[in-house]
Amino acid sequence: MKIIHLNTYAGNGGAGRACMRLNNALKAEGVDSVLAVNFLFRDNPEVENLSKGIFSKWFTAAGIIMERMTAKLFSKNVPIPFSFPVWGRDISNLKLLRSADIIHLHWINHAFLRPEDIAGLSNLNKPIVWTFHDSNAFTGGCHVRYDCDHFLKECGNCPILKYPGADDSSHRIWKRKFKAYSKLNLNIVAPSRWMADSVRKSSLLGSVDLVNIPNTLDTSVFKPSEKVDARKKLGLNTEKFLLMSGFMPSRKDMHKGTSYLKEAIELFIKNHQISPDSIELIVFGNRDEKNVPDFPIATTFLGTISDDEKLALCYSAADVFLAPSLEDNLPNTVLESLACGTPVAAFTTGGIPDMVSHKHNGYLAEYKSSADLAAGIAWIYKEANRAELNLHARKTVENYFSEQIIANKHIELYKSLLNKHVSA
Structure with missing residues (x-):
């Protein structure tokens, strides 16, 4: 089976490191696994770059900058990241994705995949797995929730936004996600029990199939030294x-x-x-x-x-x-x-x-x-x-948390999804 992992960056931030490690762990177990990213800071032969060429790279970089500027413009000066999915790209026609048996999403913000772009992946008629590295997928825009419980309903009156209200940006983003997710047969991976519990409580994804599988790392590198x-x-x-x-x-x-x-x-x-x-x-x-x-x-x-x-x-x-x-x-x-x-x-x-x-x-x-x-x-x-x-x-x-243990848990999930897909 061929697995295509999608992430905004390669090796940058916790999600970037986690998906690269999973990709390597799967390959070590003999899986045809490929990591594709929207923006590559430096050349990496082990990663598929979806923004090849000078023009494509600068166009992607402009989208990332614009999204971050929008967040600064409409969010309060608080240390809580918020994403406005205004810029993105439709990747459903990429040959790379058409060749996959399973599409595995990771962190796809910063002008990569908007809710509508994620919904477009349903046209490929392939199982979609999504690992949640933060809370953004089931909120109206924030990545870190703290004690805010608005994600239990339909968001709105967002404490992060400068102009909160019943139909503010967080509520409108929530509605876009609700519409997009209704078109998908999602399978969620929650790296922690806390994340799993949060997703199950959410109004957006509470009824979606979910499994708790932790992240991994290279135990031959991260090992005790004297x-x-x-x-x-x-x-x-x-x-x-x-x-x-x-x-x-x-x-x-x-x-x-x-x-x-x-x-x-x-x-x-x-x-x-x-x-x-x-x-x-x-x-x-x-x-x-x-x-x-x-x-x-x-x-x-x-x-x-x-x-x-x-x-x-x-x-x-x-x-x-x-x-x-x-x-x-x-x-x-x-x-x-x-x-x-x-x-x-x-x-x-x-x-x-x-x-x-x-x-x-x-x-x-x-x-x-x-x-x-x-x-x-x-x-x-x-x-x-x-x-x-x-x-x-x-x-x-x-x-x-070793590579073999975590890779095999994912392989078991992939096989079960493919079996369901074939029999459907």
Whole structure:
């Protein structure tokens, strides 16, 4: 069978990395699997570029820019992404898609597939699988919902928009999605139980066939390295207790919980009588280290790391990975850290409890409690047998998230859909 994966980007962002990893895992199991993207930042022979040529690339880039500008123009100044599906493309006539047995959608925003373009795929008469990497597919436009429950009905009166109302942009987008989805025989993959529960509650897709299959990663790359050696290679202190966290876009960032991280470190020092000189924070993925909080301990910024082998060394070098996200589906950083044998301290939210078992391979703190997150850091800091804790972290990934396990779960889904399609 031939599977075509569709994503806006290749390797950019959590969804881009997740679909590339799945594509590679499927190919390792002998599946004819192809990843096609709408915009390719740099040449990649393993990815099919749907915007080939100078004109096509610039036209696609213009659409991406225009969509993001529209979001800024009509959304409030809040750190919650919102997509206006104004620009996109009809790809239903592409030879590549006609050759597929199954079309597998991933993250298709930023001027790639509008609701109408997704509906157009029904003309191909092929099973369609869609992995939800965030909440956008079943909302009126937002990608992160927090405590908003408007997706349970028909959206409208959106708290993100500058001009909310009963028939605002979020409601009109919801109606476009409702009309488009009614033409499709969708099969949804939810990477986390939290995402699965959210979809089942939604007014748009609550009755659609759904299966919970996690993301995967390359366990031959993301693997434990000897901690001292990893630190020496990265030029990090070999004596201190190292905290690690990733991607801090700004002081105002809400989605990744930067303010809670800062407060948790302060409380860890204060409540547990820890010398600030004995610990250090390592941050990777930051785009602008001038625009991050002033942490109460020595902090090393490693910048954006695009090389997975170096990233794996970073996780191995740390004593604990901190994930203070306030809403996350199945964050790659948590999975990567565990694969490298480094325990995780995180809030109990989203899909994180699918990966972190409390006081087994990490610590699940009470949601939005900086004090409990600090207690989690302290629990790992004081753990007498960290080697066993590290082993539990690695075993979690090997037993539940390895490439072979996740690829075979997808293969089982694909086969069942093809069998239904043939008998229909």
